[in-house]
Each structure stands twice: as structure tokens, then as C-alpha cells.
Amino acid sequence: MLKRGLERGEVLRALGEVFRAHGYEGASLTLITEATGLGKGSLYHLFPGGKEQMAAEVLAEIDGWFERHIFAPLRTADDPARAIAAMIAGVDQYFHSGDRVCLVGMVALGSARDSFAEAVDGYFARWQTALASLLRRSGLTNSQAQRRAEDALLTIQGALVLARARGDAKIFRRALSDLTARLLAPPA
Amino acid sequence: MLKRGLERGEVLRALGEVFRAHGYEGASLTLITEATGLGKGSLYHLFPGGKEQMAAEVLAEIDGWFERHIFAPLRTADDPARAIAAMIAGVDQYFHSGDRVCLVGMVALGSARDSFAEAVDGYFARWQTALASLLRRSGLTNSQAQRRAEDALLTIQGALVLARARGDAKIFRRALSDLTARLLAPPA
DNA sequence: GGAAGATTGTACCGATCGGTACAGAGAGTC
DNA sequence: GACTCTCTGTACCGATCGGTACAATCTTCC
Numbered sequence A, B: 001m002l003k004r005g006l007e008r009g010e011v012l013r014a015l016g017e018v019f020r021a022h023g024y025e026g027a028s029l030t031l032i033t034e035a036t037g038l039g040k041g042s043l044y045h046l047f048p049g050g051k052e053q054m055a056a057e058v059l060a061e062i063d064g065w066f067e068r069h070i071f072a073p074l075r076t077a078d079d080p081a082r083a084i085a086a087m088i089a090g091v092d093q094y095f096h097s098g099d100r101v102c103l104v105g106m107v108a109l110g111s112a113r114d115s116f117a118e119a120v121d122g123y124f125a126r127w128q129t130a131l132a133s134l135l136r137r138s139g140l141t142n143s144q145a146q147r148r149a150e151d152a153l154l155t156i157q158g159a160l161v162l163a164r165a166r167g168d169a170k171i172f173r174r175a176l177s178d179l180t181a182r183l184l185a186p187p188a
Numbered sequence C: 001g002g003a004a005g006a007t008t009g010t011a012c013c014g015a016t017c018g019g020t021a022c023a024g025a026g027a028g029t030c
Numbered sequence D: 001g002a003c004t005c006t007c008t009g010t011a012c013c014g015a016t017c018g019g020t021a022c023a024a025t026c027t028t029c030c
Helices: A008-026 A029-036 A040-046 A050-076 A080-094 A103-109 A111-137 A142-166 A170-184 B008-026 B029-036 B040-046 B050-076 B080-094 B103-109 B111-137 B142-166 B170-184
Strands: none
Touching (some): A008 A029, A008 A050, A008 A103, A029 A040, A050 A080, A050 A103, A103 A111, A103 A142, A103 B142, A111 A142, A111 B008, A111 B142, A142 A170, A142 B142, A142 B170, B008 B029, B029 B050, B050 B103, B050 B111, B080 B170, B103 B111, B103 B142, B142 B170
């Protein structure tokens, strides 16, 4: 059991924030011990694989969250409009309306990408497939659905980058609102 | 004068590739000396401000390239369709059709953001303003033009992230092609 | 209470970090 | 050739990096 009842999930959440704030290479063990309140001894006891294992588990936890809250609902929903609204709401919540950065996207851009290529690709691939399957059920052809899902993912990532770059979270909310309309539009 | 006739511009270009490949924090002086062929002595002679100055000058050089090849033409063009096509072609060229990452976007996401906040914000702000001015001349209202320009920047950034994440540069080309159509569409 | 195992803080490791000092090589000028 | 000034390679700096070793401390169960 962990000291002070700290669960592994809480540790992972703290780790996630450190990686988000400083990137994989920038997240030093000093920063990590500060953020988690855990000494090196505890850290390496929990994660014998070191920083790489920490990052891998953080990515897996993020993936799990999206799987439960975003991907799975998309696959099973029967009302497209409601499902899309729910996805957008979930995304808005997860990214704190643009104040929070996407760790998966960050890793993809950095040099740590190669170490986590599979996790990164899988995350976006499953998201796109889940969204496309919903769009197909709403009347789009397979290729239309794939393309529109790709557009959705790329819009979310771009909005996070631009919002961060310009220090204006409203950019993210505007993009999400436009995206909702674009996803619900009738097939061209 | 530089050894072997190496110009400062060439050094900056090599530096840019190192920063792109490893991020600001990941670009160690060892990596930098290898990429530029310059020892520490030369490096610190050329850039007394160290890594931070190197990154600042690289960002400035990128900014200059976009200013000359993208922003300025947008401001003075009289044929919107041609100007937009030229911008898209320039962007496609600069980012090697999706194989190259946007250093400005990368810096924006990383923890080095605060050090270069002004440069990062200015780059996107001038791009958006230049594009919006063209769109206004093509018949859009000011707010429509601003919003559509914002969408363009975010789409480009997102496409670069997603293409990188999925290891598929075609995503970038598709996004640019769709973006062209969206920019040329009549006002809603 | 005492054995066993999980958990922890601390000291320490070699490697590498960004940066400095400085002697000397190279080029230009007279 | 000698003086100047620009440029460069190398040795070195303290700090920090990710990671390991290990003894001390807690829990748990008997």
C-alpha cells in the first residue's frame, strides 16, 4: 500500500501533469519527486522501468480515459447528434477548455516519439475509427466518415497548439464549436 | 568570417533541424556541435547568449522566411484565389509535405514557451492578420475573415501533429487540400 | 513480540548538461 | 615578418541528469 493512501492512479495523474508541463525530456526526476511527493526510492519501487515506464503508464492511463469516456460511447451510440455533442463536451472537459495541453500530441512532436510510437498511433487510430463508425451510421460513406473523423482529430490538436501559442483558450472553444457544426453537416 | 565559408544562415538552418528533431531542451550542445560541425568555441563566439540565443535566432529566421514568402504576399495580393494557392504551396514546401514539424508550434507546447512567448505569439498573430486582410478583400466581413484565418492556422498545426503522430504525411496533404477549398468558399 | 515483506529516504554512481577560460591557429594589414 | 583581430579546439567547471544500493522504517500476519 502507498503512503498516505496515495493510489497509483493519483501518482499517474501527477506524473501526467509534470510531463505535460515539461515534456518527456524536460521532466526531470527532481521535478517528478516534487510533483508526486515521492522520493526516488518509492518512484523506482513503483516503476522499476524508470522514466520510460512512467511515461508509458501515463499514456496508457490517458488512453484508458478516452477509451471509456470518448471512444466506447462513440461506438455504441445510436443518436449521432447527441454522441457528437457528448464527444465534444468530453474533449472540452478533458483539455480544460484549452488550458491543458495534449500529452499524446506533445510526445508525437518530440524526440521521445519513437519510444512511444505504437501508443501514440493507437490512440489516434482508435479515436478516428470510433468516430468514423458513428459518422457512417449517420449516413456518410466510409471514406467521407474517415476523412471527417481525421479532420476532427486534427482540428482538436491544432486548436490546442494555437491556443497555447497565442495564450488564448477561447481559440480552443471556438474551434470545438465550429467542429461540432462541421461534424453534423449533411454529406457533401 | 566562418571556417569553410559556412554562413550564419547555414548554421541557423542546421540549428533549426536539431531543435526540430529534439526540441529545445533535448537539443544538447553535443548534438548541436555534431549537426553544425562547429565546436563549442565557435558556437559561443557566434552566439554569446548560448542556447537561448541560438533558439531565438532560429525562430527569428523562420519568422523571416514566412514574412517574405507567406505573410507579405498575402498582404499585397489582389487575386485571392491565387494568393491562397500560393500560401498553401509555400506551406507545403516549407513543411516538406508533412515530413517536417513546425518548430514554432513545438516551442509553444514545450516548457520553453515562456522564454519565447513573444516570438511565438507574434508569428501566428502576423500570419493570421495577413491572411485575414486578404480574406476581407475577397468579400468576407472582418470577423468572418479573422475566424477563417484562425481556422487555417489551426488546421495546419493540427495536420502536422496528426501526420507526425500517425507517421503518415498524406494526412498533411489532404488537410491542405481541404483547407484550400474552405478558404475559397463563399461567405456563409 | 517477532519474522517477513513492502515501502521509504539518503547517499552515491558515472555520464552528461550548459557554459567558461584560454592558448593558439588563421587571415588581413602594414 | 610582426602586429592585430577574428575565430576555433580543448580542457575544464559546477550542476544536474537518470539510475542504483542499501539500510532503516513501516505493515501485516502469526
